[in-house]
Amino acid sequence: xxxxxxxxxxxxxxxxxxxxxxxxxxxxxxxxxxxxxxxxxxxxxxxxxxxxxxxxxxxxxxxxxxxxxxxxxxxxxxxxxxxxxxxxxxxxxxxxxxxxxxxxxxxxxxxxxxxxxxxxxxxxxxxxxxxxxxxxxxxxxxxxxxxxxxxxxxxxxxxxxxxxxxxxxxxxxxxxxxxxxxxxxxxxxxxxxxxxxxxxxxxxxxxxxxxxxxxxxxxxxxxxxxxxxxxxxxxxxxxxxxxxxxxxxxxxxxxxxxxxxxxxxxxxxxxxxxxxxxxxxxxxxxxxxxxxxxxxxxxxxxxxxxxxxxxxxxxxxxxxxxxxxxxxxxxxxxxxxxxxxxxxxxxxxxxxxxxxxxxxxxxxxxxxxxxxxxxxxxxxxxxxxxxxxxxxxxxxxxxxxxxxxxxxxxxxxxxxxxxxxxxxxxxxxxxxxxxxxxxxxxxxxxxxxxxxxxxxxxxxxxxxxxxxxxxxxxxxxxxxxxxxxxxxxxxxxx
Ligand code: BGC
Numbered sequence: 001x002x003x004x005x006x007x008x009x010x011x012x013x014x015x016x017x018x019x020x021x022x023x024x025x026x027x028x029x030x031x032x033x034x035x036x037x038x039x040x041x042x043x044x045x046x047x048x049x050x051x052x053x054x055x056x057x058x059x060x061x062x063x064x065x066x067x068x069x070x071x072x073x074x075x076x077x078x079x080x081x082x083x084x085x086x087x088x089x090x091x092x093x094x095x096x097x098x099x100x101x102x103x104x105x106x107x108x109x110x111x112x113x114x115x116x117x118x119x120x121x122x123x124x125x126x127x128x129x130x131x132x133x134x135x136x137x138x139x140x141x142x143x144x145x146x147x148x149x150x151x152x153x154x155x156x157x158x159x160x161x162x163x164x165x166x167x168x169x170x171x172x173x174x175x176x177x178x179x180x181x182x183x184x185x186x187x188x189x190x191x192x193x194x195x196x197x198x199x200x201x202x203x204x205x206x207x208x209x210x211x212x213x214x215x216x217x218x219x220x221x222x223x224x225x226x227x228x229x230x231x232x233x234x235x236x237x238x239x240x241x242x243x244x245x246x247x248x249x250x251x252x253x254x255x256x257x258x259x260x261x262x263x264x265x266x267x268x269x270x271x272x273x274x275x276x277x278x279x280x281x282x283x284x285x286x287x288x289x290x291x292x293x294x295x296x297x298x299x300x301x302x303x304x305x306x307x308x309x310x311x312x313x314x315x316x317x318x319x320x321x322x323x324x325x326x327x328x329x330x331x332x333x334x335x336x337x338x339x340x341x342x343x344x345x346x347x348x349x350x351x352x353x354x355x356x357x358x359x360x361x362x363x364x365x366x367x368x369x370x371x372x373x374x375x376x377x378x379x380x381x382x383x384x385x386x387x388x389x390x391x392x393x394x395x396x397x398x399x400x401x402x403x404x405x406x407x408x409x410x411x412x413x414x415x416x417x418x419x420x421x422x423x424x425x426x427x428x429x430x431x432x433x434x435x436x437x438x439x440x441x442x443x444x445x446x447x448x449x450x451x452x453x454x455x456x457x458x459x460x461x462x463x464x465x466x467x468x469x470x471x472x473x474x475x476x477x478x479x480x481x482x483x484x485x486x487x488x489x490x491x492x493x494x
Contacts, residue, residue: 008245008469010155011238015214019153019236022209024165026105026146028202029112030139031173035319036195037078038295039181039312042302046192050077050125067437072430073125078295079429080129084136085143086422092144093415097262100219101152104145106210111138112203120197135199136422142206143418147402148410152216153236156469160333160399167395168326173202174294175319182312217246218407218471221253245469249407252471256408266409266416273484274409274473277462278401278417284454285397286424288349289447290389292432293318293382301379305369314379321383325390337466338396339458345392346455350448352385357444364441393454397421400462403470404477 040046047055054071096104115134122128147166154162180198184191214236220229229249233242259265266275293300297318301311332341356378363374370378401417402410435443463481465473479488 008156009237009239009241012155012158013236013238016153016236016238019213020150020162020165022206022213023105023146023149024169025202025206025209026108026142027166027169028173028176029108029142029199029206031170031175032177032199032202033081033135033139033173034170034291034294035174035177036181036199037081038297038315039178039185040192040195041074041077042311043181043185043192043195045189047074049189050122050128071433075430075433077125077128077132079426080132081136081139082422082426082429084133085140086136086419086426088137088140089144089415089418089422092141092418093411095141096145096148096219096411097222100215100223101145101149102210102213102215104141105149105213106207108138108141108145109203109207109210111135111141113200113207116197116199116203119199120193122193122196131196138203140418140422143398143421144411144415147398148414149213149216151399151402151470152218153214155237157467158334159403159470160338160466161330163399163402164326164330164333164395166398167390168323168330171319171322171326171390171394175316175323178297178312178316178319182309182316185309185312218249218253221249222256222407226250248469248471252407255406259408262409262412266412269487270489271405271409271413272487273478273481274401274404275413275416277404278413279420280457281393281397281400282417282421283424284450284457285393285421286428287447287450287454288389288393289353289428289444289450290386290394291425291428292436292443292447293386295429295432297382300382301375305364305375314382317379318382318386321386322390322394325387326395329391329395332391333395333399334466337464338400339462339464341392342396342458342462343455345388346451346458348388349385349393350451350455352381352388353444353448353451356381356385357441357448360441360444400465403465404473406474407471 041051044055044058047058051071051074054074057071092104092108095107111134115131115136115138117131118134119128119131122131147163150163150166151159177195180195184194187194214232215228217229217233217236220226220232230242230246233246233249234240237245265271297311297315301314306314329341359370359374359378359381363370369375401414405413432443435446439446461483463477463484465477468476474488478484
């Protein structure tokens with residue numbers, strides 16, 4: 001199902017590489033936020049200040065391994081960020097279309113900066129939650145604009161790799177957050193303030209970056225700035241003969257201009273294929289169970305019997321695996337293709353989740369803990385799980401929705417993908433600890449069942465988009481797919 005590559009000439013210039021990297025700092029921010037909360041919520045000083053009841057329960061935790069952290073307020077600390085991101089991604093889509101990708105990224109960094117400062121200074125739970133909301137708005141804006149930015153300025157034959165820089169920075173952000181938490185754990189009583197406040201560092205970098213990067217040619221043309229769009233395309237491609245690619249962008253933009261209400265257009269039958277794929281990839285990405293591990297790794301490892309800093313160390317290990325395996329994807333995505341990576345990972349993740357569930361079911365009861373060997377085995381399985389997620393569902397969950405919508409519905413459609421990601425991240429963040437308390441080891445079987453379903457989805461419904469230029473996706477991919485072509489009937493502009 002792969003269409004042959006249309007060879008738009010391009011060189012990789014220093015400036016374009018700088019743009020890719022600076023924009024990808026949006027991923028670093030997102031990753032830092034994901035990684036920091038699990039460690040912070042495992043810190044005693046933090047719990048004593050904001051969640052004294054949870055702390056008390058933890059002190060007498062021998063009573064039940066699976067339930068010691070089950071507290072809706074504590075989970076709200078982690079998950080409020082995703083609710084805010086969910087709502088704000090729609091506003092971000094409007095800003096992205098009207099003002100461009102670059103200002104949207106600048107706005108994201110401003111929210112991040114505000115959120116980082118407020119969370120480091122928080123005196124009570126409400127300040128903390130408001131700070132999380134500001135960070136969430138930052139995530140909504142950043143996650144909407146950065147993947148689109150990267151996909152639009154990448155040359156077609158490297159689009160996957162360039163887009164995955166976002167996810168690579170997400171994983172680096174998570175990794176740094178784990179390291180920071182490891183370092184601040186013993187800084188009494190304000191280690192948690194340092195952890196939360198250091199989010200200001202990537203936020204500052206993103207802010208500076210957003211002033212240096214270019215606007216994407218597609219966004220410039222879409223907003224009537226054709227000359228600037230042509231100039232920018234030449235600059236980022238590093239060659240003079242960009243006319244055929246530029247014509248393609250102009251054609252896409254003409255169609256886009258006929259569509260006055262992108263969200264309405266998105267509800268039409270012909271928009272369903274990328275919309276369904278974009279939303280389902282995000283739902284599935286979250287139901288792999290990855291964030292049960294990312295947010296709660298320290299808590300999870302304590303549950304299976306590690307001491308406080310041993311468990312943070314284990315999450316540093318999973319963080320390293322996450323970063324390194326994402327590099328595999330940067331290399332493989334434009335060569336092996338999207339579908340094969342996703343399918344291979346389904347098999348590996350299914351085996352890991354089932355095996356973790358089985359070990360905990362047999363060996364971890366409410367009151368005892370695993371032996372050292374058993375616990376080491378669980379950590380290994382978690383690493384194998386994270387590894388396969390990192391070269392597949394992690395990056396491709398962001399890449400595919402950013403490259404499959406036509407220009408007229410791109411920002412609106414991608415907003416649905418971002419907000420679905422946030423909604424299901426929120427659900428997992430809010431429910432995981434309670435689910436673990438009730439389902440106990442079976443929670444891992446629950447995730448395994450989802451992984452099975454997503455494998456079937458990819459097998460039958462996901463087209464390969466490797467090497468297809470972004471602005472001809474409709475003709476080359478959707479109109480040719482055995483299932484989705486039935487949706488591609490003309491239903492006009494709107
Ligand atoms: C997901 C996050 C996840 C991260 C792990 C991202 O693609 O959207 O929810 O925590 O990958 O690396």
